[in-house]
Amino acid sequence: MQTAFGLGVHAGTNLMRIGLIVGPWFTVPPEKYGGTERVVDALARALSDAGHDVLLATAADSTCPVPQVPGFGPASPEDLGQSFSELGHVIKAYTEMQDVDIIHDHTLAGPLYAHRPRGIPVVTTIHGPLSSSYAPLYRDMANDTAIIAISHDQISRTPDLKVSAVIHHGIDLSAVSVGRGAGGYVCFVGRMCPDKGLMEAVAIAREAGVPLRIAAKMHAPDEYGYFKDVVQPALASTEEFLGELSDPEKYELMGDAIALLNPIQWAEPFGLVMIEALATGTPVLATPMGAAPEIVRHGITGFVGSAQELAEYAALAPELSREACRRSVEESFSARRMAADHVQLYTKVIEQFRAKSLPDDGLLQENQSRTL
Template identity: 50%
Template sequence: MKIGIIAPPWIPIPPPAYGGIEYFIDLLARELAAAGHDVVLAASGDSTCPVRRLPGFPAADAAGMGHTAHELSHVLRAYEAVAHVDVVVDNTIAGPVIARSVRLRAGVTVAHGALVPRLQEIFAAAGTTMSFVAISHHQASTARQFRFAEVIHHGIDVDAVPVGPGGEEACFVGRMSPDKGVVQAISAARSAGIRLRIAAKMREASECEYFESAVRPLLGPRVEYLGELSASEKFELMGSSCALLNPIQWDEPFGLAMIESLATGTPVVATGRGSAPEIVVEGETGFIRGDPDELAEALQRASSLARSSCRADARVRFSGRRMASDYASLFARLTARRDDMDPFTEVDAAGELEPRS
């Protein structure tokens, strides 16, 4: 099958550091290619993902993130280049609107972020041109007017993640932002009497301001801030911890850090927001709790969980191979449906395909 993947223009594929969408695109492209599909990637010109990459795109421009004209230019060029493929996988915000003016055999938009009203308007503007994939059942439940073609959890390259020995300290990995729950993680670790190591992205002005006002005053011998880590450093941190603390304070569509932690063998202690209950198997790969006191109690119990069970669960449910297989199955269904009719006749592909339970 010929599959065209469109990436946003802001960050190279794969990302040099922080970039969950870009990591997803890189892994999906590589796994689909490994499965024998003909994959072509429309991404920034400095991308190095080892699949066929379309020429003529400028280098990534993180400074221009959010500039509408830049993204529209990138997406228009991308659609012109991949319109001939069997399936287009769009990972941009502007794409669903542009797709209406392009004749596609089949198109899929992956809903990476929170489905806020304005994003729902953009998705609705695509009409019947695109089918939509949610990345968690919770995310899909926030936009019930859309009948998503599929719910497909993200995966990671489990084989690239080393298994760690565990340890006596807990860790927090995420953005330096109040919605990620770093202050709640500090509170839970202190109540549990467990040392906490924090690795967090802190580049934006708002992130720096939050750190200075809310987090720095809480640092000390038992709470250490490590900065933003490379992938290998992050896995070493996770693998040498008794648990990943993820007291998320918003309905995060999917928590990549949680499945990365499981892959190292480290259980997850999280609040029950967003996708967390879909990722953590209660009492086997971690604990889902509510208030900080409950988080502290669960954190004290985390070291009793079998690290081998965490790793095995990550391999079975959250591998890149499983993710790519689920997408390939969806693509086959969509293209088969299109093959039964005029390829340029609009059909409600997303509406007729039931989400997987």
């Protein structure tokens, strides 16, 4: 963990000092499963590579190679969702980020914290669905916090919410090699739950007559229960359950696959697994739910359709260009592109914040006349 942080202003440049806050429950990057932490890791690295000073507030055992706020405890996944632990985490983070130009808070508690520093602009990213429970909270914070959505579909159900930008996720392509797709199987990567469409993936693979390899996160009791009661009894010899994989193992699985099956059953706001597969050159077969149509270019980097249609499209997947799949990520879903989009927004937010902080010309002239 690095703790030194350059506090000097980059005079005459567009470089800035950026504070990033993520919850206390998982490391950055995560050891295995963890979408938000994986995205923040890629963003922090890309911002740092671009020359910005980045200060990260995260669990102490995180390995992201940027300076980190000292004094936090190790990751505590057993406390996931506890608002008290998150609030204590963000209070300390804001206290230690008095010298940054902007704070990008990836928690929910932070932007709602009434005593955060008022001299520093704050932006936040909506990482989850805008449900009826969460939408009012984001409406409240939109008055003094710039809000980033991660897909157009995510905000389509809440058109009255003030969103400053839609910025798709990106990944570090230097860690992902293009595979040959020569494994003769399709794969499923995700969480062990009905919403991810695992049983639909099993049906698609069987209908297409292709073996299926399954990599799934299974930590929570409901995930174990779903596997034991629903998935495991249904698996045949043509389906192989691999458990949860590390990043290198995951990319190897994807790279050798004919296609990634992502028959998602809910409006997932993004779906990092799809761009990870595309980065390995592997096409994606997805249902038209959530952000999938924003990620998969039908007939070019995969296919979007019903489960029945995806079973038919599976035969066409090997004909798609693996180079085109990789190129789509390089052009639209790389960490470098993600960081550039964020810097553009940060700059705009800082300029607007400073403009609001300045007195109007009449008041300024009046104050000046009093001092003469």
